[in-house]
Amino acid sequence: MMRRPGFLAILLVGIVSASAWYLRDPAWLISYSSGLHPREVAEDGRSFRWTTGHASFFVPSDAHRITLPVRSLNESETDWPITVTVTIDDRVADRLTFRDQEWHEMTLRLPAAESRRVRRIDLKLDRVRSRLRGVQLGDVRVE
Numbered sequence: 001m002m003r004r005p006g007f008l009a010i011l012l013v014g015i016v017s018a019s020a021w022y023l024r025d026p027a028w029l030i031s032y033s034s035g036l037h038p039r040e041v042a043e044d045g046r047s048f049r050w051t052t053g054h055a056s057f058f059v060p061s062d063a064h065r066i067t068l069p070v071r072s073l074n075e076s077e078t079d080w081p082i083t084v085t086v087t088i089d090d091r092v093a094d095r096l097t098f099r100d101q102e103w104h105e106m107t108l109r110l111p112a113a114e115s116r117r118v119r120r121i122d123l124k125l126d127r128v129r130s131r132l133r134g135v136q137l138g139d140v141r142v143e
Contacts, residue, residue, distance in 0.1 A: 025115075025116045025117050025118070027117065029058050029117070029118050030058050030059075030060065030117070030118050031058075032057070032058060033055070033056060033057035033058070034055065034056050034057075035051055035052040035053070035054050035055030035056055035123075036049045036050070036051055036052070036055050036057070036137065037049055037050040037051075037052070037133070042136070046069070046103070046138055046139075047138065047139055048069075048071075048136040048137060048138045048139075049136070049137050050133045050134065050135075050136055050137075051123055051125065051133075051134040051135050051136075051137055052128060052132045052133075052134055053124070053125050053127075053128045053132070053134055054122065054123070054124050054125070055122070055123045055134070055137065056120055056121065056122045056123075057120075057121055057140070058118040058119065058120055058121070059110070059118065059119055059121060059140070059142050060117065060118060060119075060142065061110075061113045061114060061116050061117055061118055061119050062113050063110050063119070063142045063143060064109065064110060064143055065107060065108065065109050065110060065142075065143045066107070066108050066110065066121065066140055066141065066142050066143070067105050067106070067107045067108075067140070067141040067143075068086065068105070068106040068107075068108070068121075068123075068137065068138075068140055069103050069104075069105050069137070069138030069139065069140075070084060070096070070098075070103070070104055070105075070106060070123075070135050070136065070137055070138070071098070071101060071102060071103045071104065071135060071136045071138075072084075072098035072101065072134075072135045072136070073101050073129075073136065074101060074129075075129050075130060079129070080127065081097050081098050081099050082097070082098050082125055082126065082127055082128075082129075082134065082135060083095060083096070083097040083098075083125070083126045084096050084097075084098070084123050084124070084125055084134075084135055085123075085124045085125075085126075086106060086108065086121065086122070086123055086124075087121070087122045087124065088108065088110060088111065088119055088120070088121055089111075089119055089120055090120075090122075091111075093108045094106055094108055098135070103138065121140075123135070123137065
């Protein structure tokens with residue numbers, strides 16, 4: 001009878017350890033994103049998604065560089081500019097304040113690959129427009 005609690009404790013530790021290892025770097029994470037509205041097409045034919053105030057997505061960790069086509073649209077002439085801060089794995093990589101309504105390409109070098117399969121890219125905005133729309137994010141290019 002005394003061996004049973006020990007066995008269950010070892011089994012539980014094994015299950016928790018395996019779950020933590022799996023959830024640290026799951027294969028499905030590469031297709032996960034948050035804070036992005038459904039895909040739309042701009043009047044110039046460019047495909048984009050509106051961001052909310054904080055959008056996240058993942059890219060392969062062996063990528064060397066990513067290019068983010070981004071644009072901010074004003075709803076009126078008196079709108080304040082939106083500032084976007086881009087982070088890679090929670091480290092600030094770039095910041096851009098939109099003073100016009102043109103597309104801007106933010107090209108970012110990614111740090112050397114680590115042990116994980118993916119890197120998290122976050123776009124954090126200082127404000128959003130109506131309907132929780134922040135900026136338009138075009139198709140991200142990964143090199």
